[in-house]
Amino acid sequence: xxKADFDAIVIGAGPAGAMASSLLVDQGHNVLxxxxxxxPRFSIGxxxxxxxxxxxxxxxxxxxxxxxxxxYKNGAAFSEKDTYSYFDFRxxxxxxxxxxxxxxxxxxxxxxxxxxxxxxxxxxxxHSVTAFEENNEQVQLSVSSATNTYKVTAKFVLDASxxxxxxxxxxxxxxxxxxxxxxxxxxxxxxxxxxxxxDRNKILISVHPENKEIWYWLIPFSNGRASVGVVxxxxxxDNHNEDNKALLQHYIGKTELMNKSLANAQFDSDVGKMxxxxxxxxxxxxxxxxxxxxxxxxxxPVFSSGVTIALKSATLAAQVxxxxxxxxxxxxxxxxxxxxxxxxxxFRVFVESWYDGSLQDVIFKEEKSDAIEGMISSILAGYxxxxxxxxxxxxxxxxxxxxxxxx
Ligand code: FAD
Numbered sequence: 001x002x003k004a005d006f007d008a009i010v011i012g013a014g015p016a017g018a019m020a021s022s023l024l025v026d027q028g029h030n031v032l033x034x035x036x037x038x039x040p041r042f043s044i045g046x047x048x049x050x051x052x053x054x055x056x057x058x059x060x061x062x063x064x065x066x067x068x069x070x071x072y073k074n075g076a077a078f079s080e081k082d083t084y085s086y087f088d089f090r091x092x093x094x095x096x097x098x099x100x101x102x103x104x105x106x107x108x109x110x111x112x113x114x115x116x117x118x119x120x121x122x123x124x125x126x127h128s129v130t131a132f133e134e135n136n137e138q139v140q141l142s143v144s145s146a147t148n149t150y151k152v153t154a155k156f157v158l159d160a161s162x163x164x165x166x167x168x169x170x171x172x173x174x175x176x177x178x179x180x181x182x183x184x185x186x187x188x189x190x191x192x193x194x195x196x197x198x199d200r201n202k203i204l205i206s207v208h209p210e211n212k213e214i215w216y217w218l219i220p221f222s223n224g225r226a227s228v229g230v231v232x233x234x235x236x237x238d239n240h241n242e243d244n245k246a247l248l249q250h251y252i253g254k255t256e257l258m259n260k261s262l263a264n265a266q267f268d269s270d271v272g273k274m275x276x277x278x279x280x281x282x283x284x285x286x287x288x289x290x291x292x293x294x295x296x297x298x299x300x301p302v303f304s305s306g307v308t309i310a311l312k313s314a315t316l317a318a319q320v321x322x323x324x325x326x327x328x329x330x331x332x333x334x335x336x337x338x339x340x341x342x343x344x345x346x347f348r349v350f351v352e353s354w355y356d357g358s359l360q361d362v363i364f365k366e367e368k369s370d371a372i373e374g375m376i377s378s379i380l381a382g383y384x385x386x387x388x389x390x391x392x393x394x395x396x397x398x399x400x401x402x403x404x405x406x407x
Contacts (some may be wrong), residue, residue, distance in 0.1 A: 051382025186229030
């Protein structure tokens, strides 16, 4: 039998890749991480959910995150015209962390990757995976860096390449998302928010006054800067002539609270754009690979679930792969795909209900019972796998609740 160079190769050193490689080296496996870029590097996706704290803690990465000094976060606020509503995650139904952070991803992702490296993961920055070949015994990847190209082998590959979607593309696993294509424009600003009423400890989600499908985020950081962005149906974006920066500012001008809060903000950085980011795959695993985080399915940014799902997928995949590498029989469908899908499906119902307007009716309804608020808060806090929560067990309950709120 040919001996593989590594027990596992992880493609990508974002949150999913850093966590998976870290957990595998903790179990004594020999792990190579191939990362196309050099860290620190920009990434969108800056508001974490409290559920992610549990995963970071279990992987021994939480202390490094806490010590990095990110912006404390305890909830999510929503505004539409002159209506303001918020969820305090500490009052949630599910047990566990009720607070988390709003993070500059360049720094956050480096903190996690450095943890994995300190534990013994071999991370090669500037090394891009270009091809995948499988035979009976092992997997061979082709790699290209600034100075050379080479081949490397492993018993198993975890694809954590995010929107790079390396294996979905190479193995033709891509499947269209059922969600409509949308465009997002975003940037980092010097926010200059001086209003003492403004709550920096919460993400602020605003809704366009006339079109419920257009929404915005304002994610304050701990250093006086903030991430702002707008999400638009693609056809609306395509019908505009302004450049992206002017368009982002034009749309922010339509909001009430966000526009007022950012009256003195300096838009001093480039505006980024993501187009048609919702994606799916035919299968989350194969004989010698599994897809993690965004390399698998990505729904929508509205509930900030991306990093939480990425860390959950890494946690589950590392558990299954550890067993497999130790010679146990494993079932990737029952032990990886299905349990991961449970939480994604909870979020899917919330995302669909956001865009059909029914969840917005629930959120902006003035009086909610404490019990129901706690259950919704749990899901907004990322506890989408807690089947004790009736809205996780039967996510479609949300429809009935929206009917009630509409009265
Ligand atoms: P990534 O963080 O994307 O990491 C993948 C890594 O793989 C990258 O470093 C990349 O360089 C590397 N790579 C790519 N191709 C190759 C290759 N060929 N070879 C080697 N390496 C490669 N999530 C949240 O949790 N909160 C939010 O507030 C939030 N807001 C969002 C807003 C928008 C507009 C969008 C589109 C997404 C948002 N997300 C948010 C989602 C979040 O960005 C992702 O879910 C998250 O970054 C996924 O992590 P990951 O580890 O799977 O991939």
